[in-house]
Amino acid sequence: MAKGDAAVLVESYRTALREALARFDEPALLRLRGDLQVVSRWLVARGDGDRAKSASAALDAVSRFYSFGLEVGDDVRIVVDNQLPMGTDIHWHGVKVPNNMDGVAPITQPLVESGETFVYEFTTRESAIAMYHAHHHAQMQVPNGLFGAFIVGETPIPDGQTVSGVEIPRNLEIAQEIPMVLNDAGVIGLSLNAKSFPATEPYTGKVGDWVVVHYFNEGVLVHPMHQHQFPQLVFAKDGIPLDHPYWADTVPVAPGERYSVLFQLEDPGVWVWHCHILNHVESETGMFGMVTAWIVEE
Numbered sequence: 254m255a256k257g258d259a260a261v262l263v264e265s266y267r268t269a270l271r272e273a274l275a276r277f278d279e280p281a282l283l284r285l286r287g288d289l290q291v292v293s294r295w296l297v298a299r300g301d302g303d304r305a306k307s308a309s310a311a312l313d314a315v316s317r318f319y320s321f322g323l324e325v326g327d328d329v330r331i332v333v334d335n336q337l338p339m340g341t342d343i344h345w346h347g348v349k350v351p352n353n354m355d356g357v358a359p360i361t362q363p364l365v366e367s368g369e370t371f372v373y374e375f376t377t378r379e380s381a382i383a384m385y386h387a388h389h390h391a392q393m394q395v396p397n398g399l400f401g402a403f404i405v406g407e408t409p410i411p412d413g414q415t416v417s418g419v420e421i422p423r424n425l426e427i428a429q430e431i432p433m434v435l436n437d438a439g440v441i442g443l444s445l446n447a448k449s450f451p452a453t454e455p456y457t458g459k460v461g462d463w464v465v466v467h468y469f470n471e472g473v474l475v476h477p478m479h480q481h482q483f484p485q486l487v488f489a490k491d492g493i494p495l496d497h498p499y500w501a502d503t504v505p506v507a508p509g510e511r512y513s514v515l516f517q518l519e520d521p522g523v524w525v526w527h528c529h530i531l532n533h534v535e536s537e538t539g540m541f542g543m544v545t546a547w548i549v550e551e
């Protein structure tokens with residue numbers, strides 16, 4: 254393909270996605286368990302103009318639409334309705350599926366051409382902290398929004414264990430469980446859950462709360478996620494529980510990786526939480542991108 258053709262394709266792809274977004278309706282079938290059926294229409298942020306504001310509005314919709322949780326043993330049926338001007342597919346990243354459901358056109362299935370539908374069916378076998386994303390032209394489709402978070406069952410937390418001298422109470426009650434998708438390219442750009450600071454609203458909690466965060470890197474760069482004040486106990490990598498959890502104030506998350514962390518909001522105040530690659534969070538005009546915060550109250 255000539256370079257000029259690729260540029261035209263990217264532009265028409267973005268235009269079609271923006272149009273699809275304008276037609277977006279709240280799906281009726283989201284978060285059903287058992288015989289799940291989600292009618293997927295790939296969407297993407299409106300990335301031009303005021304990126305923070307537009308990304309915020311658009312990706313709110315995307316994350317509601319595309320993040321869903323399942324139980325182990327659920328029969329999953331997902332209908333992909335391809336409204337893009339180009340072919341696509343979906344790979345279930347971190348979930349075991351039959352080979353012909355692995356979503357790698359043209360190896361394991363035919364390409365889902367523009368205007369076609371394709372049905373993915375599988376039964377979840379084990380708990381997973383997973384993602385799903387386009388595999389065809391992933392370098393273009395994923396950074397432009399063709400991805401989502403995908404959680405199956407429960408991944409155990411190391412409560413009752415002592416790690417580096419710190420005792421994690423038994424039978425911990427988790428005040429919040431937060432999926433945090435990292436992105437850095439395409440029309441979405443540098444973002445946390447598809448929002449760029451200041452659209453990244455702070456998280457709020459009370460002193461003493463325990464929080465679980467699952468980082469998902471759907472971007473093309475590594476992001477060392479730094480939490481001020483509260484060390485993060487890394488307890489699962491790619492959804493696989495660690496025999497030896499470890500504490501870290503900065504957790505590097507490479508493309509494709511997932512890290513699950515547990516931490517306690519120990520002190521009141523406003524505590525910043527951000528990627529520590531500094532030009533992912535600050536420009537000459539101030540903070541932007543992959544920054545958010547905790548507001549911890551007494």
Ligand SMILES: [Cu+2]
Nearest residue numbers: 476528530533
């Ligand atoms: Cu970063």
